Amino acid sequence: MVQLDQVSFGYSKHKKLFENLTLHLEAGHIYGLLGKNGAGKSSLLRNIVGLLYPLDGRIRVAEREPAKREPAFLQDVFFIPEEIYLPSVTIEQYLKMLAPFYPKFDEQQFRWDIAELDIPQKNKLTGMSFGQKKKFLIAFALATNTKVLIMDEPTNGLDIPSKSQFRRLVSKALDKERLILISTHQVRDLDNLIDAIIILEDSKILLQHNLDVVTERLCFGTLNNVEFDSRVLYSEPSLRGYKAVFENSEQEESRVDLEQLFNAVMENPARIQKIFSY
Amino acid sequence: MEFKDKQAIYLQIADYICEQILLNKWPPGERIPSVRDLAATLEVNPNTVMRTYDFLQNKEIIFNKRGIGYYGDESAHEKIMGYRKERFLEAELPDVFRTLYLLNISVEEFNARYIKFISETFPVTT
Numbered sequence: 001m002v003q004l005d006q007v008s009f010g011y012s013k014h015k016k017l018f019e020n021l022t023l024h025l026e027a028g029h030i031y032g033l034l035g036k037n038g039a040g041k042s043s044l045l046r047n048i049v050g051l052l053y054p055l056d057g058r059i060r061v062a063e064r065e066p067a068k069r070e071p072a073f074l075q076d077v078f079f080i081p082e083e084i085y086l087p088s089v090t091i092e093q094y095l096k097m098l099a100p101f102y103p104k105f106d107e108q109q110f111r112w113d114i115a116e117l118d119i120p121q122k123n124k125l126t127g128m129s130f131g132q133k134k135k136f137l138i139a140f141a142l143a144t145n146t147k148v149l150i151m152d153e154p155t156n157g158l159d160i161p162s163k164s165q166f167r168r169l170v171s172k173a174l175d176k177e178r179l180i181l182i183s184t185h186q187v188r189d190l191d192n193l194i195d196a197i198i199i200l201e202d203s204k205i206l207l208q209h210n211l212d213v214v215t216e217r218l219c220f221g222t223l224n225n226v227e228f229d230s231r232v233l234y235s236e237p238s239l240r241g242y243k244a245v246f247e248n249s250e251q252e253e254s255r256v257d258l259e260q261l262f263n264a265v266m267e268n269p270a271r272i273q274k275i276f277s278y
Numbered sequence: 279m280e281f282k283d284k285q286a287i288y289l290q291i292a293d294y295i296c297e298q299i300l301l302n303k304w305p306p307g308e309r310i311p312s313v314r315d316l317a318a319t320l321e322v323n324p325n326t327v328m329r330t331y332d333f334l335q336n337k338e339i340i341f342n343k344r345g346i347g348y349y350g351d352e353s354a355h356e357k358i359m360g361y362r363k364e365r366f367l368e369a370e371l372p373d374v375f376r377t378l379y380l381l382n383i384s385v386e387e388f389n390a391r392y393i394k395f396i397s398e399t400f401p402v403t404t
Contacts, residue, residue, distance in 0.1 A: 030323055167321035172314060174324055192287055192322040212329070221284055253286040 007057035018203040032194035033183040086125035102144040110143035155189040187258035234264035
């Protein structure tokens, strides 16, 4: 559904943000994109939706080239940037203006979702709080039923109950034909929601796997001692010994801790690559 | 649903479903929630719930009627007991043994406590 082959991008020719990046993403999954500040997550997302153009390489999204911005491409892709700007109109006016661009737009679903998200229906969009605006756009995005849905830090600014509603709505929105890609620093907000992970760092993809594969190869748990244990990739002291990420040599079933996985990848990129290379 | 830290999520969801069946909230032989509905309720990825359903199907605790949905097996209770017993003996009991050993608690003391616990918690009502 989303294919990047040998893609290079930078805001100037001399300083590339990423080089020879290859990434293949499939429909039917919710991908989480993680990376440190400035790693290039937002730029990568903007390349995928055709808001920025690669310097080199090829990008295909839903069988089209994003940079061409063909209507057939645009009606099947929705992107929510981190900072959003909405026009000074009511929900009804916005719907009338923009929903027709999305042939699969489901108005009933939209109305249901904004009710669920407690969005005031009479206000102008500009009169809403930041969190309400964001929730409005998330509801609109989900209702467009585009094949590709990309969200940059969607849970920023959402209150506690909204985060829970967000997970419920996104879980409901996933189907076999749809690809959802979410970049975030708030990994706990996405816990259990994403089923595949992409870690971007230092102009490279350090890890891109389904979480099933991650738990096959790595184990997340508590160890009494980590000093002489060569399996350990990352550890931090905890009340009961050490919370650790270690090679899963005994086929143990464990639960991925995204924060620890991220730290393990940052500390041991070479070993991670080796573990996931076969 | 509150998930525990350590265990794989799909297995925790399996435990949840087994509990609903054992408590007769989802009686054996009747339809259980769809993958999508349960995923939304638990706020988890539907692929994870699918994995749970595959797992429980393999254990013959639930089964799939094509095009209709998933159902609890008629003899789900016995199968769940079997599966839970196996898991307890393999995964949880060793932890109990480790603690007994660490604290130097004898098997006799353990046994006495066990008998007392059973008689107090589940008194025979004949």
